[in-house]
Amino acid sequence: MPERTSYDVVIVGGGHNGLVAAAYLARAGRTVLLLERLDHTGGAAVSARAFTGIDARLSRYSYLVSLLPPKIVRDLGLRFAVRKRTVSSYTPTVRAGRPTGLLVGAGADRTRASFAQLTGSAREYAAWEDFYGTTRRLAERVFPTLTEPLPTRAALRARVDDDATWHALFERPLGETIEAAFHDDLVRGVVLTDGLIGTFTTAHDPTLRQNRCFLYHVIGGGTGDWDVPLGGMGALADALADAARRAGAELVTGCPVTALATDGRTAEVTTEGHGTVAARHVLVNAAPRELARLLGDPAPPPAEGAQLKVNMLLTRLPRLRDPHTDPREAFSGTFHVDEGYAQLETAHREAAAGRLPSAPPSEIYCHSLTDPSILGADLVRRGYHTLTLFGLHAPARLFATDTAEAPAARDRLLAATLAQLDAHLAEPLADCLAEDADGRPCVEARSPLDLDRELGLPGGNIFHRELAFPHAEDTADLATAAARWGVATDHANVLLCGAGALRGGGVSGIPGHNAAMAVLEEG
Numbered sequence: 001m002p003e004r005t006s007y008d009v010v011i012v013g014g015g016h017n018g019l020v021a022a023a024y025l026a027r028a029g030r031t032v033l034l035l036e037r038l039d040h041t042g043g044a045a046v047s048a049r050a051f052t053g054i055d056a057r058l059s060r061y062s063y064l065v066s067l068l069p070p071k072i073v074r075d076l077g078l079r080f081a082v083r084k085r086t087v088s089s090y091t092p093t094v095r096a097g098r099p100t101g102l103l104v105g106a107g108a109d110r111t112r113a114s115f116a117q118l119t120g121s122a123r124e125y126a127a128w129e130d131f132y133g134t135t136r137r138l139a140e141r142v143f144p145t146l147t148e149p150l151p152t153r154a155a156l157r158a159r160v161d162d163d164a165t166w167h168a169l170f171e172r173p174l175g176e177t178i179e180a181a182f183h184d185d186l187v188r189g190v191v192l193t194d195g196l197i198g199t200f201t202t203a204h205d206p207t208l209r210q211n212r213c214f215l216y217h218v219i220g221g222g223t224g225d226w227d228v229p230l231g232g233m234g235a236l237a238d239a240l241a242d243a244a245r246r247a248g249a250e251l252v253t254g255c256p257v258t259a260l261a262t263d264g265r266t267a268e269v270t271t272e273g274h275g276t277v278a279a280r281h282v283l284v285n286a287a288p289r290e291l292a293r294l295l296g297d298p299a300p301p302p303a304e305g306a307q308l309k310v311n312m313l314l315t316r317l318p319r320l321r322d323p324h325t326d327p328r329e330a331f332s333g334t335f336h337v338d339e340g341y342a343q344l345e346t347a348h349r350e351a352a353a354g355r356l357p358s359a360p361p362s363e364i365y366c367h368s369l370t371d372p373s374i375l376g377a378d379l380v381r382r383g384y385h386t387l388t389l390f391g392l393h394a395p396a397r398l399f400a401t402d403t404a405e406a407p408a409a410r411d412r413l414l415a416a417t418l419a420q421l422d423a424h425l426a427e428p429l430a431d432c433l434a435e436d437a438d439g440r441p442c443v444e445a446r447s448p449l450d451l452d453r454e455l456g457l458p459g460g461n462i463f464h465r466e467l468a469f470p471h472a473e474d475t476a477d478l479a480t481a482a483a484r485w486g487v488a489t490d491h492a493n494v495l496l497c498g499a500g501a502l503r504g505g506g507v508s509g510i511p512g513h514n515a516a517m518a519v520l521e522e523g
């Protein structure tokens with residue numbers, strides 16, 4: 001139950017971004033009330049004991065951190081850290097009839113040798129080094145702008161200060177850039193996946209949604225590295241909730257907001273079961289579709305999600321068919337399955353035509369190899385491991401006839417996806433799955449529509465809506481603080497503070513920070 005009837009700021013939604021905004025604003029002396037629909041905060045950045053009677057705290061939805069600026073961790077005094085993965089990625093394949101794979105990471109010499117062994121020349125590794133040297137320089141220049149007022153397109157281009165890179169990544173379809181740089185289909189596919197995570201598109205999409213998605217996957221932290229949150233993603237959400245509470249913010253869970261009314265100066269927020277509160281500013285961490293519903297406005301254009309998410313617990317890591325790679329190395333990075341360039345194109349074509357992909361592409365990784373603290377001591381001792389799978393090209397429309405009781409399409413896709421993984425294993429994954437206290441295999445799968453039901457992600461879109469390039473158009477009206485920080489809505493005192501804001505999407509805290517800065521700038 002809220003303690004007051006009126007606040008400086010009410011925040012709708014307690015995802016990690018809402019918590020960031022709450023902590024900044026409460027530390028600045030504002031009265032802050034955060035209202036969360038679910039019985040816990042964190043949104044898509046949480047850990048959970050997903051399997052009955054099993055002491056394994058899995059990052060249930062999001063699992064790796066790249067976009068969270070160290071500045072936010074420092075400013076808010078968070079007790080939260082990440083750990084680097086020793087391997088960046090491993091992609092199993094078959095060449096000349098023999099199982100093999102591409103290992104990226106574990107030292108430059110290993111990576112160079114792996115490229116040479118796979119492609120038969122030194123050329124592809126040189127192209128890789130050159131390409132990621134370029135994205136790293138881009139990251140160094142673009143990432144710091146994400147927590148500054150929004151640059152115009154011209155200002156960001158000047159900051160990037162490299163016309164060839166600007167053209168390659170901001171102006172022409174990513175596929176053209178990839179095809180010009182790389183020859184090997186598997187290498188091309190590994191590069192392209194960063195443009196497809198959570199985004200249903202192709203290499204040559206003229207709208208450049210693949211470029212926008214790619215950009216957010218390679219600029220994080222000024223390096224593009226994806227790190228493991230120590231203690232799981234829930235450790236971040238808990239540290240943020242703690243910081244917000246310590247600063248004096250009120251966090252109320254189990255409290256859905258049902259309506260929002262504003263005259264541009266003051267707003268009224270109506271809740272289910274806890275009455276109505278007034279606020280000078282309302283920050284909306286929920287998705288733009290939910291904001292429209294609360295205001296009684298028409299829904300924004302849909303942008304469906306397109307992923308199958310699977311959490312698993314294993315009694316041991318499976319052996320690989322590739323005899324030269326240790327599964328502990330392969331699974332500690334991102335393990336790509338059927339993500340060759342042509343395979344990704346085929347899977348997209350099938351899904352766009354309304355069919356489940358015949359060879360579903362996915363990527364997998366094992367959190368517990370880098371951070372065993374998410375498992376109870378007994379499970380660590382017995383060699384158990386978590387496995388997280390993110391399947392691509394599984395758009396929400398394919399699951400329209402699934403129900404919570406009979407998720408037929410989801411189950412078919414899960415079986416097909418695990419069969420594709422099995423093709424690269426020397427023993428079936430099923431033999432390695434742990435069982436929960438009721439004797440059921442420890443496998444938890446979610447379609448985009450499951451994520452919509454559980455988290456309110458529109459159509460399961462993990463970024464709340466389509467990602468945008470991190471700049472304002474040159475002609476944009478940046479007269480208000482909200483517009484300058486990329487968090488404006490049609491209402492002067494209602495700001496977006498979640499993934500749906502410009503420069504939102506991913507576990508970053510950036511839109512939460514930026515919405516708080518806009519409120520403070522307005523005074």
Ligand SMILES: Cc1cc2nc3c(=O)[nH]c(=O)nc-3n(C[C@H](O)[C@H](O)[C@H](O)COP(=O)(O)OP(=O)(O)OC[C@H]3O[C@@H](n4cnc5c(N)ncnc54)[C@H](O)[C@@H]3O)c2cc1C
Nearest residue numbers: 013015016017037043044062063064257286498499506507
């Ligand atoms: C399966 C999956 C895997 C992902 N993997 C990664 C990853 O590895 N790394 C990464 O960086 N990103 C990843 N993402 C994306 C990332 O998790 C999200 O973009 C990010 O967590 C969004 O955070 P948020 O705080 O803006 O919104 P959310 O986390 O969506 O939080 C919004 C909150 O608002 C609440 N809410 C909604 N409506 C109301 C209402 N009416 N009243 C009150 N409360 C309401 C919701 O319950 C929710 O708690 C993944 C996402 C998913 C789903």
